[in-house]
Amino acid sequence: MLDISFVVLLIAGLITGFSKFSVGGMGLLILPIVMIAFPGPEALGILMPLYVVTDLMAVFSYRKNINWSVLWRLLPLAFLGVFVGGKLLAGLDASQFVYILGVIVIAMILLGLYLDFRPAGFMRKPIMAYGMGFLGGVVSTTANAAGPLFSLFLLEQKLDKTTYVSTRAWAFFIINLMKVPLYISLGLLSVSTAKISVMAFPGLLIGSFIGYHFLKKVNPVQFKWLVRILSCMAAFKLFLFS
Template identity: 70%
Template sequence: MDSAFIVLFLAGLMTGFSKFSVGGMGLLVLPIVMIAFPGPEALGMILPLYIITDILAVWSYRSKIAWSVLARFLPLAFLGVLVASQLLANINADQFVSFLGLMIIVMIALGLYLDFRPASFMQKPWAAYSMGFFGGIVTMMANAAGPIFSLFLLEQKLSKETYVSTRAWAFFIINVVKLPFYISLGLLTLETTQASLYAVPGLMVGSFIGYHFLKKVNPVQFKWMIRIMSMIAAVKLFLFS
C-alpha cells in the first residue's frame, strides 16, 4: 500500500498542477497510476480526481460559456463514450495496455502536427462532429482527450475567458456522463473510490502549486518535457505489455 499511496499522490499532484496551470499532463497520469494498478481499473481511480478538479474549475469559470459550441461538440462526444464503453467491455487487460500506449502516441503526434500546421479546418461542422466523437472515445478509454478538445475549441475564435470557461464545462459534463458507464463496467467501485482518496492530498498540493507558480513555468519547455515523458510511458505500454 505504501507504493500505491506514492503513485496515487503523484497522480493527484500532476492532475491538480495540470488543471490549474499549463495543462498537458493528462497523457501521463494514467500510465503513472497503472504502475500500481495495471489494467482498466486505473481509469476508475482517476475519474473522481478529475471530477473534483472539474467542479473547482466550473465554479471558477461559471460565466461566458459558449453553449452553442458545446451543443455542436458534445452529442457526438457522448456517442464516442458509448462506443468506447463497448470496447472496454470486450478487451482484456493486455489489449487495453497496448491500446492505451498506441493512443498516447497518436495524441502526441497530433500535438506535434498542430505546432507546425494551421488547423482552420476545425471551424467546419464535420470537424466538430468528428472531434467530438473521437474525443469521447479517447476520454473514455484513456482520460487523455485534452488535445482533441482544446484543438477544437481553440479554432472557434473564442475570447480567452470564453475558451477557458467552455473548456472547463466540456470536461465536467463529459466526465459526469462517464460515471454510470464506469460503474456498469465495474471500473468505478467503492474500493477504487476509496483508493483514489489517497490522491486527494497530492491533488490539493498540485492545485496550489499550479495556481501560484503558473507565471514561473515556461509553457514551451514544460510541454516538451511532458511529451518526452509521455512518449517513454507510451512505448513501454505498447511494446512491453
C-alpha cells in the same frame, strides 16, 4: 518503506491538480503513472473521482463566458463516443488495454505536434464538431486522453482566452459526468476503487495550489516539450509491458 500504491496515487493527484490549474497538457501522463501500481482498465475508475473533483473546482472558477453554441455542437456526438468507448472497454483484456493506451498516447502527442506546426482551419467546419466530439468521447472513455483533441477543435473556434478555458472546462466536466454511470456499470468504478482514490487527494490539493500560484512562472513552451518527452517514455513503457 512507503507503499508503492500510495506514492503512485500521490504523484497522480499532484499532476492532476497542477495540470488543471496551470498550463495543462499533463493528462497523457496520469493514467500510465497510475497503471504502475494498478495495471489494467481499473485504473480508469480509480482516477475518475479525481477528475470529477478537479472538474467541479474548474467549472466553479470558470463559470462565466462559456460558449454554449460551441459546446452544443461538440457534445451530442461526444455522448455517443462515450457509449462506444464503453463497449470497447468491455471487450478488452488488461494486455490489450495497455497496448491501446500506448497507441493513443503516441497519437495524441503527434496531434499536438501537428497543432504546433500546421494550421487547422478546417476545424471551423460544422461537421468537424461532430467528428471531434465523437472521437473525443471515445478517447476520453478509453484513455482519459482527449485533451489534445478538444484543444485542437476549440483553439480553432477563435475564442478569447477566458472563453476558451471556460468552454474547455465545462466540456470535460459534462463528459466526465457521463462516464461515471458507464464506469460503474463496467465495474471500473466502485466503493473499493473510490477508497483507493482517496489516497490521491492530498497530492491533488497540493498540485492545485502549486499550479494556481506558479502559473505565471512556468515557461509554457519548455514545459510542453518536457511533458511530451515524459509522455513518450510512458507510452514506450506501456508497449514493453503489453
